Every structure is written in C-alpha cells, then in structure tokens.
Amino acid sequence: MEVQLLEATENPEEIICKGARNDYSEAFVGDQSFEETMATVDGEDIEEKKETLIGHLLSHGHYGPFEHANAVFAVKGISRSCMAQITRHRHVSFDVRSMRYVSFDEVDPADVREGEMVVTPPSATDPDWVGRNQKTGQVDEETVAEREEVFRESVARSVEEYQRLLDLGMPPEDARFVLPIGTEVNMVMSMNARMLMHVADMRAAADAQWEIREMTERVLDLAAEWCPITFEYYDEHMRNRKNRLAP
Ligand SMILES: Cc1cc2nc3c(=O)[nH]c(=O)nc-3n(C[C@H](O)[C@H](O)[C@H](O)COP(=O)(O)OP(=O)(O)OC[C@H]3O[C@@H](n4cnc5c(N)ncnc54)[C@H](O)[C@@H]3O)c2cc1C
Numbered sequence: 264m265e266v267q268l269l270e271a272t273e274n275p276e277e278i279i280c281k282g283a284r285n286d287y288s289e290a291f292v293g294d295q296s297f298e299e300t301m302a303t304v305d306g307e308d309i310e311e312k313k314e315t316l317i318g319h320l321l322s323h324g325h326y327g328p329f330e331h332a333n334a335v336f337a338v339k340g341i342s343r344s345c346m347a348q349i350t351r352h353r354h355v356s357f358d359v360r361s362m363r364y365v366s367f368d369e370v371d372p373a374d375v376r377e378g379e380m381v382v383t384p385p386s387a388t389d390p391d392w393v394g395r396n397q398k399t400g401q402v403d404e405e406t407v408a409e410r411e412e413v414f415r416e417s418v419a420r421s422v423e424e425y426q427r428l429l430d431l432g433m434p435p436e437d438a439r440f441v442l443p444i445g446t447e448v449n450m451v452m453s454m455n456a457r458m459l460m461h462v463a464d465m466r467a468a469a470d471a472q473w474e475i476r477e478m479t480e481r482v483l484d485l486a487a488e489w490c491p492i493t494f495e496y497y498d499e500h501m502r503n504r505k506n507r508l509a510p
Contacts, residue, residue: 264382264474265339266481268489275332275456275490280304280316282328317492321501329457334489336452336482342382342445345474352462355454362442366435368426376419381445382474387414394473418443459486460497468503 272278277297284300285292292300298309306312320328350357370380385392390407402410421443428438454462459482465471466479487494 264341264478264481266478266485267337267339268485269335269337269451271334271489272332275334276313276317276492278331279320279328279456279490279493280313282331283316283320283325314492318496321493321496326457326460329460329493330455332456332490332493333453334456334459334486336485337449338452338478339449340382340447341450341478342474343448344444345382345472345478346448346450347444348472348475349452349462349466349478352454352458354458355452355462358451360449362439362446363434363436366429366438367422367442367446368429370422370426372419372423372426375422376415380422380447381418381443382447383414384445385473387411395470418445456486456490456493459483460501463497463502464504 281292281297281300284304288300290299301309301312301316304312305315320326346359349355350359367380375381384394386394386407387410388407390402390404421441425438425441428441429435463479463483466475467483468476471479483494483498487498
C-alpha cells in the first residue's frame with residue numbers, strides 16, 4: 264500500500280489556535296496578527312505559545328478547534344475489506360475507484376497469483392505471523408506453504424472467471440461479484456485533525472485489523488509532519504487510550 268498527503272490546510276496549528284483563542288478573546292481574531300492573538304498565552308516565542316495552547320486544548324478535551332484543519336490523503340492498493348472498514352467513519356469524505364467503470368480486463372491471472380491486484384495477507388505467507396482471532400498460534404512452514412497455495416490459486420481463479428464473464432458480455436458491475444474482498448482499490452479521503460485522532464484511536468489500536476492499522480500508521484506519520492505539535496502530543500499522551508470525542 265501507499266499513502267500520500269495530497270493537500271492540507273496551510274499553517275494548520277495557527278488556524279487551530281485562532282479558533283480556540285476566538286472563544287476567549289474580546290478582540291476579533293480577524294482583525295489581529297497571529298502574534299496579537301497569542302499575546303497572553305504562556306511561552307517565550309510563538310512556537311512555545313502554540314505548544315502551550317494546543318497541549319491545553321487536548322488535555323482538556325477541547326477538540327472543536329481541531330476541526331478547522333483539514334487534510335486530503337491518497338491511498339493506493341488497499342483491499343476492499345480495508346476500504347469497508349475505513350468508510351464506516353462518517354466524518355471522513357471519500358472517493359473510491361469504481362469497479363463499474365474501471366475493469367480488470369488487462370490483468371494477467373498469472374500475475375495475480377504472484378500478488379498483483381489482490382492484497383496478500385501476511386498469514387498466507389509468514390509462518391511467524393499470529394493474527395487476531397486466530398485459532399492456532401504459530402504454524403509450521405508446510406502448513407503456511409499450503410495456505411499460500413490455496414490463497415494464490417483461489418484469487419487467480421477468481422480473476423480468470425471474472426474475465427471470462429466479461430468476455431461473455433457481462434457488465435463489469437455484475438462480473439465483479441466473483442472478485443475477492445482482497446481486491447485492491449485506490450481512494451482519496453479527507454478529514455479534519457479531530458477526526459484523524461478519532462480514526463487513529465480506533466484504527467491504530469492493538470485490536471484493529473492489521474491492514475487498516477498499517478494504513479492508519481502511515482496516515483499518522485504524514486499527520487505528524489503536517490500538524491507536528493498536535494500529533495506529537497497525541498502520540499505521547501493520547502494514543503492507545505481509546506480517547507473519547509469530547510465537546
Ligand atoms: C476493532 C473494531 C472492530 C469493529 N467491528 C465491527 C463489526 O464487527 N461490525 C460492525 O458493523 N462494525 C464494526 N466496527 C465499526 C464500528 O462499530 C464503527 O461503526 C466504526 O468504527 C465507526 O466509528 P464511530 O462509531 O466512532 O463513528 P464515526 O463515524 O467515526 O463518527 C465519529 C463519532 O461521531 C459520533 N457519531 C457519528 N454519527 C453518529 C450518530 N449517528 N449518532 C450518534 N453519534 C454519532 C460518535 O461519537 C462517533 O464516535 C469495528 C470497529 C473497530 C475499531
């Protein structure tokens with residue numbers, strides 16, 4: 264999979280601070296420089312002041328200002344299973360590649376067998392991988408080799424049969440019914456910083472499924488570059504605690 268930050272609010276932490284300061288200032292933030300808006304916040308310089316205010320907001324559960332900072336991500340090559348999970352989040356906006364208008368008629372099933380077009384879960388190839396809800400622990404290499412053979416055979420056959428249905432004139436929107444849930448999809452998704460923290464609470468957690476967890480970790484890495492004070496605080500003080508969205 265690949266995750267890129269396509270576009271995001273410039274100076275997100277300035278906007279977050281302006282939103283928050285608005286709540287407690289008599290003066291109108293629209294008439295002030297950022298320095299004036301932050302004048303009474305503790306800190307030697309503007310960076311320290313941002314750290315003070317953002318830390319205060321997050322520690323007090325004042326998450327509203329974090330909704331002003333938005334980010335758009337492009338995600339390549341996740342399974343439709345992972346897509347089904349992330350699209351449950353109602354405050355995230357999505358564009359998902361269509362299987363009605365984009366068909367997989369050019370893909371060679373032999374390449375599918377080698378890992379193209381369908382995501383291969385680690386439990387199909389790694390004897391040391393122990394997934395959640397797995398009935399047995401580590402398995403021997405022979406068993407994993409058999410798993411891999413069954414998995415690869417099954418996905419390659421699905422694609423072959425899908426293409427056969429297309430050749431028989433079936434529309435892609437119907438032929439796709441035989442494709443595996445592991446079929447890759449690309450999507451663009453956007454969310455604000457508050458929602459990003461909520462998604463991370465749920466999807467980067469230890470009990471989340473491995474693929475959505477990996478995707479969320481990548482999103483978090485990009486968020487840390489985009490909105491550094493916020494996501495450093497999140498990482499140090501809030502992660503893995505199933506924080507609740509508060510007013
Ligand atoms: C480990 C894990 C396992 C899961 N297993 C399943 C499963 O087996 N089956 C299944 O169906 N789902 C499952 N889910 C999905 C889960 O139930 C949620 O639907 C999904 O994570 C969306 O998160 P959310 O409920 O916080 O809502 P979001 O859409 O992310 O909304 C964010 C917050 O806004 C508020 N909100 C949004 N809409 C409403 C509303 N209509 N009413 C009241 N408050 C609202 C809530 O506070 C919510 O937490 C699983 C999720 C996880 C993380």
